Amino acid sequence: MSHDILVKRQVGHRARLVLSPAHVSTLDGQAHAARALWNMLHEWWTMVGENRRVDLRDADAAIRRARKDMDFLAVLPAQAAQAVLKTYFRAWRNCWAGRADEPTFKSRIRSVMSVDVPQGQHLNIVRVHRRWGMANLPKIGRVRFRWTKDLPVGKRANAENRITGARLIKDALGWHIAFRVQTLEAEPEAHTGPEVGVDVGVTVPLALSDGNHQGHGRPARTEDGTADRDKWLNAKEKTKLLRLERRAAQRKQHRKPGERTSHRLHRTYDQIRGLRARSTRRHQDWQHKTTTALAQQYGTVVVEALTITNMTRSAKGTVEEPGANVAQKSGLNRAIAQEAWGRTVTMLAYKLAWRGGTLVRVPAPGTSQRCSECGFTTPGNREDQATFVCKKEGCGFEANADDNAALNILHLYRIGHVVEVPAAGRAVVRRARRVKPTTER
Ligand SMILES: [Zn+2]
Numbered sequence: 001m002s003h004d005i006l007v008k009r010q011v012g013h014r015a016r017l018v019l020s021p022a023h024v025s026t027l028d029g030q031a032h033a034a035r036a037l038w039n040m041l042h043e044w045w046t047m048v049g050e051n052r053r054v055d056l057r058d059a060d061a062a063i064r065r066a067r068k069d070m071d072f073l074a075v076l077p078a079q080a081a082q083a084v085l086k087t088y089f090r091a092w093r094n095c096w097a098g099r100a101d102e103p104t105f106k107s108r109i110r111s112v113m114s115v116d117v118p119q120g121q122h123l124n125i126v127r128v129h130r131r132w133g134m135a136n137l138p139k140i141g142r143v144r145f146r147w148t149k150d151l152p153v154g155k156r157a158n159a160e161n162r163i164t165g166a167r168l169i170k171d172a173l174g175w176h177i178a179f180r181v182q183t184l185e186a187e188p189e190a191h192t193g194p195e196v197g198v199d200v201g202v203t204v205p206l207a208l209s210d211g212n213h214q215g216h217g218r219p220a221r222t223e224d225g226t227a228d229r230d231k232w233l234n235a236k237e238k239t240k241l242l243r244l245e246r247r248a249a250q251r252k253q254h255r256k257p258g259e260r261t262s263h264r265l266h267r268t269y270d271q272i273r274g275l276r277a278r279s280t281r282r283h284q285d286w287q288h289k290t291t292t293a294l295a296q297q298y299g300t301v302v303v304e305a306l307t308i309t310n311m312t313r314s315a316k317g318t319v320e321e322p323g324a325n326v327a328q329k330s331g332l333n334r335a336i337a338q339e340a341w342g343r344t345v346t347m348l349a350y351k352l353a354w355r356g357g358t359l360v361r362v363p364a365p366g367t368s369q370r371c372s373e374c375g376f377t378t379p380g381n382r383e384d385q386a387t388f389v390c391k392k393e394g395c396g397f398e399a400n401a402d403d404n405a406a407l408n409i410l411h412l413y414r415i416g417h418v419v420e421v422p423a424a425g426r427a428v429v430r431r432a433r434r435v436k437p438t439t440e441r
Contacts, residue, residue, distance in 0.1 A: 005187040018144040031113035033076035077138035083116030113170040120163040125153040160184035172277035188356035193299035197410030207402030209410040232279035295351035305361035305419040361419040362412035372407035373397035
């Protein structure tokens with residue numbers, strides 16, 4: 001083989017767990033404890049964080065004490081408690097670096113139930129059948145999971161190829177295990193496919209500069225022009241969702257102050273969550289198929305450098321200076337968030353990297369107002385959401401607004417206006433195979 005460069009890759013793999021009702025309630029308890037711990041940490045941080053530099057060890061000691069003093073925290077395995085601490089501080093680092101909003105309290109209803117198993121070797125994974133694997137969960141024991149992908153375990157595992165940890169996640173379908181898999185593979189040859197500009201379209205989900213648009217046949221907007229957050233559900237499911245949401249609102253309204261949420265209301269919430277989860281699965285399935293197809297066909301994919309957090313923030317504005325056109329902008333934000341553009345870009349980045357391709361980001365401003373034919377830029381060029389007509393005398397270029405924007409995105413890359421070339425994952429370039437590589441982390 002001609003490749004002598006190996007690349008370290010981190011990928012995730014999600015599998016469904018088979019649990020007894022007793023195991024489910026144990027895991028539920030762990031997840032509630034993890035959330036409670038997060039909230040305690042947040043309260044503590046809000047209290048002390050402003051005034052003095054907090055040492056991570058202080059928090060660590062506080063957790064140890066809390067686990068001893070509070071029964072409900074003791075159900076959480078020590079490693080999982082440490083992971084909550086790490087995740088919490090990582091959330092702040094992401095916030096300080098401008099990558100995310102400030103961490104907040106996690107509500108019982110809205111937050112995802114999850115428990116970390118940070119150490120891969122504790123899982124002790126074994127394949128027991130063509131379709132089943134077994135793993136160790138702390139304070140639970142051996143459990144079965146669906147074996148749908150060859151994982152580097154047993155003889156196939158080594159320092160480079162192994163499972164480094166996992167997170168247990170509960171969704172509407174029950175508890176899952178999401179493995180973190182580390183592999184070391186030969187770097188792929190450079191992708192020789194063409195370049196393409198991709199825009200989040202108004203009329204199509206992904207507009208491509210060569211006209212090869214990627215749609216999913218579901219209109220992004222309802223008839224009154226607002227973003228349709230439930231477009232992945234069919235008409236029957238939408239009607240059901242609406243009915244459930246009305247019912248939940250009514251029950252909530254008739255609840256007396258201080259009264260506990262009824263079982264019936266909890267059940268309605270569960271049904272709503274189930275429908276939303278179905279919608280998300282369909283969307284992600286489409287994203288995976290689409291990004292795989294793009295990464296196979298194109299060597300270079302150019303996208304706008306949009307940061308969704310910033311856009312949401314700018315729409316809301318601050319208390320002193322409320323954002324202009326709040327309704328309009330937040331509608332757009334919702335639509336973008338809905339399309340989960342960030343997730344699409346992440347998928348594109350790693351799928352391209354696997355095939356030797358590249359994802360490039362270019363600065364966003366003006367791509368919707370610039371004429372891709374003559375370069376003339378004015379807000380008036382964009383006649384409405386879907387139509388672009390150049391206002392420069394003698395040009396008059398007419399196009400679908402999405403086509404035009406995608407062409408501009410590609411143009412920006414070609415003239416060298418590149419924001420960054422993000423590395424997908426943690427690519428560690430190493431020596432040739434025959435030389436025994438030293439592990440660096
Ligand atoms: Zn023009």
